Amino acid sequence: MTVPASERPTACLALADGTLFYGMGFGATGQTVAELCFNTAMTGYQEIMTDPSYAGQVVTFTFPHIGNVGVNPQDDETADPVAAGMVVKWMPTEPSNWRAIQHIDDWLTARGRIAIGGVDTRRLTRAIRQSGAPHVALAHDPSGNLDVEALVAAARGFSGLEGVDLAKEVTCAQSYHWNEMRWAWPEGYTAQTEPKHKVVAVDYGAKRNILRCLASAGCDVTVLPATATYEDVLAHKPDGVFLSNGPGDPAATGKYAVPMIRGVLDNTDLPVFGICLGHQMLALALGAQTIKMNHGHHGANHPVKDHDTGKVEITSMNHGFAVDAQTLPDGVVETHTSLFDGSNCGIRMDGRPVWSVQHHPEASPGPQDSYYLFERFAKAMADRAA
Numbered sequence: 001m002t003v004p005a006s007e008r009p010t011a012c013l014a015l016a017d018g019t020l021f022y023g024m025g026f027g028a029t030g031q032t033v034a035e036l037c038f039n040t041a042m043t044g045y046q047e048i049m050t051d052p053s054y055a056g057q058v059v060t061f062t063f064p065h066i067g068n069v070g071v072n073p074q075d076d077e078t079a080d081p082v083a084a085g086m087v088v089k090w091m092p093t094e095p096s097n098w099r100a101i102q103h104i105d106d107w108l109t110a111r112g113r114i115a116i117g118g119v120d121t122r123r124l125t126r127a128i129r130q131s132g133a134p135h136v137a138l139a140h141d142p143s144g145n146l147d148v149e150a151l152v153a154a155a156r157g158f159s160g161l162e163g164v165d166l167a168k169e170v171t172c173a174q175s176y177h178w179n180e181m182r183w184a185w186p187e188g189y190t191a192q193t194e195p196k197h198k199v200v201a202v203d204y205g206a207k208r209n210i211l212r213c214l215a216s217a218g219c220d221v222t223v224l225p226a227t228a229t230y231e232d233v234l235a236h237k238p239d240g241v242f243l244s245n246g247p248g249d250p251a252a253t254g255k256y257a258v259p260m261i262r263g264v265l266d267n268t269d270l271p272v273f274g275i276c277l278g279h280q281m282l283a284l285a286l287g288a289q290t291i292k293m294n295h296g297h298h299g300a301n302h303p304v305k306d307h308d309t310g311k312v313e314i315t316s317m318n319h320g321f322a323v324d325a326q327t328l329p330d331g332v333v334e335t336h337t338s339l340f341d342g343s344n345c346g347i348r349m350d351g352r353p354v355w356s357v358q359h360h361p362e363a364s365p366g367p368q369d370s371y372y373l374f375e376r377f378a379k380a381m382a383d384r385a386a
């Protein structure tokens, strides 16, 4: 039987093991290679696609209705989508939301990102869980001319994210000042109207909502490029140092981040706070090691236990590497662990206001349980000044 041209697949996702997922393409045309991860969040596809930590990764969404509220200028976590591509179950419908200014199809096209719809994302997610985050090639050709053998070969040719420093690709070119606050606060919190604490935020691929949360907690934020040295940081006379999230292999970025952090730790008593890649950078600087996870954590409902309080926080997560808790040296305390798999989610230097978490307290998207960490950072700077 001849398949009518209109029903022929126009896109294909090829896994390096040769598994093929056909579907209908949207967004840009062409081909891309990346690591594939699944994200289980039910909201926030625009924030996910623009999270710089997704550089080098194609994201498959387990939530089936992606694109249905369109896209808007406010929800971008950075200027352009950073994820390499997207895989969804249902083709996006016409946007239905008062904030939408664009269809996700046009948004992706304008930004050169390929997407595929009509994929059995449950089967794909099971494959990722079983075999680990695969290397993939994703192609979109409206004429349906898909050379799948070449696609599998391209997926096999991808060398992966291990050993790759992607922070330098997504960091800012120059330092800048940030003062925009959050638009809404979690229950029980109010914005600090006067910035009280000078914070240097080192940008390994920072999400805008992290910077907004810092500003909302009373920080006057100067953002510095990832390769900033200890001297660059200190030249701003900060009251505290923040280490951002970011893509790629922490061990690779650590080559230049660790000496900077060591300089701060060895020569000052400044409070230091890190999130995600920033957490991994701090752990490396303290002498611990990071490991690649099987399929990582990417979602907005991950339970994390705070060992100090015994409380469980529901958190937003996006990481494929983790700090190996077995390698934490004396004087470094494990403060948080994942209740999904027991992996490390937080550390603190004994007796010093220096700590970091693997999850995302800015929760963009996600629950707000961990927002207190921004306030804790502000309090540590206030205590030091007192």
Ligand SMILES: NC(=O)CC[C@H](N)C(=O)O
Pocket (backbone or CB within 6 Å): 053, 244, 245, 246, 247, 248, 249, 250, 275, 276, 277, 278, 318, 319, 320, 321, 322
């Ligand atoms: N969101 C992040 O900062 C991710 C950190 C690191 N690239 C990882 O995958 O583990």
